[in-house]
Amino acid sequence: MKERDTKANVKAQFGKNASNYMTSKTHANGNDLRKLMEVANLKGNEYVLDIATGGGHVANALAPLVREVVALDLTNEILEVAKSFIESNGNSNVAFVQGDAEQLSFDDETFDIVTCRIAAHHFPDISAFVREAFRVVKAEGALLLIDNVAPERDDFDQFYNKIEKDRDHSHHRAWKKTEWYHKLEVTGFEIEESYRFQKLFQFDTWCKMMNLSDEKKTLLSNDMVQSTKEHQAKFRIQVKDGKVDSFMGESILIKATKPSL
Numbered sequence: 167m168k169e170r171d172t173k174a175n176v177k178a179q180f181g182k183n184a185s186n187y188m189t190s191k192t193h194a195n196g197n198d199l200r201k202l203m204e205v206a207n208l209k210g211n212e213y214v215l216d217i218a219t220g221g222g223h224v225a226n227a228l229a230p231l232v233r234e235v236v237a238l239d240l241t242n243e244i245l246e247v248a249k250s251f252i253e254s255n256g257n258s259n260v261a262f263v264q265g266d267a268e269q270l271s272f273d274d275e276t277f278d279i280v281t282c283r284i285a286a287h288h289f290p291d292i293s294a295f296v297r298e299a300f301r302v303v304k305a306e307g308a309l310l311l312i313d314n315v316a317p318e319r320d321d322f323d324q325f326y327n328k329i330e331k332d333r334d335h336s337h338h339r340a341w342k343k344t345e346w347y348h349k350l351e352v353t354g355f356e357i358e359e360s361y362r363f364q365k366l367f368q369f370d371t372w373c374k375m376m377n378l379s380d381e382k383k384t385l386l387s388n389d390m391v392q393s394t395k396e397h398q399a400k401f402r403i404q405v406k407d408g409k410v411d412s413f414m415g416e417s418i419l420i421k422a423t424k425p426s427l
Contacts, residue, residue: 198312198363198419202283203227205359205421206310212278215302217267217295218285222248222260228281229257236277238265268294275304283312284417287330287340296353305426309355312419314365316340317400325397326415332386334376343418355422363417369410386410 202224206212212232216225219237221244229235229252237252237260239245245262252260265271267282268291280299289295299309314330316323316339323342330337341349347357373383387410390403397403402414 196363198361198417199223199227199283201361201363201419202281202310202312203231205419206279206308208232213276214279214281215270215272215277217270217280217282217299218288219248219262220244220283220285222252224281224283225260226252226255226257229260232279233259235260236263236272237261238263238267238270240264240266268298270298270302272302274301275307276302278304278307279310280307281310283310284314286311286313288336288338290338292341292349293353296349296355300353300355300424303424305424307424308358309350309422309424310419311346311350311422312417313346314340314415314417315346316342317416318342318344322397322400325393326401329386329390332382332389333373333378346418346420350420350422354424356425357420358423359419359421361419363419365415365417366412367415368412384409 206228208228208231210231210233214225214228214232214235216222216228216235216237219225219239222237225235225237225248237245237248239248242264245264249260249262263271267285267289280303282295282299286292286295296309303309316326327337327340330340343360343362347360350357369387370383373386378386390398390401390410390413391405391408393403402412404411404413
């Protein structure tokens with residue numbers, strides 16, 4: 167029941183806020199996207215699956231450099247926005263598929279590369295997602311995963327996940343770096359490269375992405391302003407006129423490869 171609720175929340179939240187993700191500077195640009203393109207080590211003939219494509223930024227960046235991209239998302243409204251964005255940039259080699267990251271409708275060892283950027287914190291079962299990514303990628307192929315992560319210290323982890331959940335009910339969990347490494351290696355992937363990025367969140371913009379009411383913004387800001395000095399230092403919480411102006415999170419990029427048997 168919980169899993170169905172989470173996915174229903176994802177569809178509802180992303181359906182009504184689809185255009186926000188296409189125009190988001192955080193999603194459209196960033197060092198993480200540039201690094202993903204670098205570590206992909208493209209040859210030009212790759213068949214790529216972009217899981218939870220969102221605004222389509224990864225698929226759009228990859229399309230001119232590979233044979234074909236399948237852009238997959240749970241939400242139809244997101245796919246429509248991504249399709250419009252990608253095709254307006256002259257890319258005609260992207261297929262758009264509605265689907266579930268935890269139950270992929272593709273044959274074993276179909277893709278050379280699987281990507282997933284800033285989305286897995288919405289998945290209720292990341293073990294299923296990792297297993298499915300491992301199944302559909304070819305031997306010697308790679309999963310390029312980017313997501314926001316929680317700190318290793320439990321109280322920092324709980325604080326970060328709480329504020330994300332309070333902002334966006336479709337947020338399931340930002341995992342710790344060690345949790346990702348464990349999930350990937352237990353499934354059979356080998357971690358080839360890993361990179362950490364600091365992420366500056368402008369509070370008003372961060373809230374606007376989810377169209378939060380002024381009342382909810384105030385409650386969320388108050389919670390952060392009233393947090394301990396240690397939490398404020400860890401997350402670089404900047405306060406202006408009694409309200410949160412910005413704070414700092416982090417994300418990671420992991421390149422995990424599937425060994426040949």
